[in-house]
Amino acid sequence: MSDVSNDLLHLLGERGFIHQCTDDQGLRQAFMAGQVTAYIGFDATADSLHVGHIQGLMLMRWLQRAGHKPLLLIGGATTRIGDPSFRDTSRPVLSSDVIAANIRGIKDAFHRFLGSDAQIVDNSDWLDGLGYLEFLSNVGRHFSVNRMLTFDAIRTKLEHSLSFLEFGYTLLQAYDFVELAKRYGCTLQVGGADQWANIINGVDLGRRNQVKTLYGLTMPLLTTSDGRKMGKSANGAVWLNADRLKPFDYWQFWRNVDDRDIGRFLALFTELPMDEVHRLAALEGAELNNAKVVLASEATRLAHGDDAANYAARGANAAFNNEIDSADLPTVTLGRAQHAAGITLGELAVLAGLCTSKSDARRLAAGGGLRLNGVAVLDADKSVNAEVGQVHLSAGRKRHVRIELGD
Known part of the structure; x- marks a missing residue:
């Protein structure tokens, strides 16, 4: 394993990735003992991920650099239901063809961040063939409805309307975790802070089924300093796939972030050493623009490659200098x-x-x-x-x- 693994949890915490962990000491020991397979899940609700998803992808990159194995779970089955976590409306129902097209787009972004050999699985492989009575017997009997109603995500949805279909989503996610443990030796689930209840349910179900000890790690929900949800801009979502958003515009998004977010975003969305992150974040006045250029170029490099990042940087410089005929402009x-x-x-x-x-x-x-x-x-x-x-x-x-x- 690389030197990154010496205290991986400390590194992740220093860079701002950790919100909660089910067992800090147990997970630290698991990291030190050998290779850990960790998964993060995305439902296929769009044909591209957006910048709000990069936090999870970057965390998985750090795990990978430390010698651990990242696994992407795509919710081919759960996309048809919808996660009720902190949503006040139900998701629209998508056709099988749309879901399949969305999965292809998500795989592309995942491979760009974690390499073509990163493992990707689809929960429709086991959920599509799962009988209802079997599910109630093996999963449902382990969970108290009274306890589930205490979860913030469920209570928030109850204020509007919560269907039985959506109510069962958290149990399906718990079942996913146990299946991944059995099939792929996966012992760590990573997710946003809004996934805490779902993750705890998976850890608990694993214990009741006497599978390997499972761990959960959540990341802070990302908002910008002006209160906007990360991943959105004035013109809509900031997509990771180039066919949805040009690399030049992607670069510009990072170049134009709020001054107050520079240090936090450099730590989360680049692989620069923390000493360099602190140096850039400490710049003031016009010099802070240099830090924004570094952030934009490093973030674009990870999402689209060196050529796209360099092209975008040259185009932005040409635009700034009003070089109308520059070949580097989009x-x-x-x-x-x-x-x-x-x-x-x-x-x-x-x-x-x-x-x-x-x-x-x-x-x-x-x-x-x-x-x-x-x-x-x-x-x-x-x-x-x-x-x-x-x-x-x-x-x-x-x-x-x-x-x-x-x-």
Whole structure:
């Protein structure tokens, strides 16, 4: 094992990954005794993970670096139910084809962070064939409804509406943990703080079934310093897959985080030594922008690779210096027929991904935030008249796209 394993729990705590642990000393001894298989689970509700999931992926990277084995559980079965944890509405029902497509997208992100040999399993492999009476007999009899009603996630949902389907989700997750222990020797479950009750149930079910000693580790729920949930931006979710969000925009997300979050995010979302994290976090004034550039480049490198990170950094520098013709800016090509037929600035902004709708573009333009070749255009419905060549379209000071007008 690597030197990282000397006191892995201390390292994880120092970097901000630990909220609660079912047995600190037991888990520390397990880490020191040999390879631990740890799992984290994601339901397939979208075809990409987003930055709110990176905390778990980074924790798994540290486990992997210490010689332990990461395992991803995809909820092919539980996606059809929905985790009620701290939700006030039920999830929409997804078709099997949509779930299958979502699983492919999630696997891609997991492999980018943990390598192509990282193990991925689907709980539909055992849940789809599980009989109801068998489940009640082997799992349901071990749990008290009265105790389950004390869990915050369940009580929160009861204030609105909690279906029996959703009520059973926590038991299915407990069953997953025991199955993973039996099938793959998995003894550690990692999850967000909202998963604490589900994890405890799995540990308890493992004890009652006399399987290996199981452990649970939860991470703090991530919010930004201004109170927003991590993973969201003004333009929606910050996706990890490049087909959902361009690496340039991903880089820009990290470059634009709140100054107060720099130190915490450098510790969580990069692999820089903590001495360097503290040095960068201590920078002040204009120099703090250097720390943001490091954060953006390191985070993009992990998610999209060296080339994408370097390309995004060069493009951002070109945009900052108003280098309209720079090849490093993200580029959208508009065919001659499209621009010859006439296109408004707002339509162009939507096409370039700078705005979510023409209404969004109109609001941005009215506030002076939409610029064409560096000049503010207040009317988003104004037609763009340009010959073959290229134009530079900007949304505010930090989001820029080069648009090539084809011949």
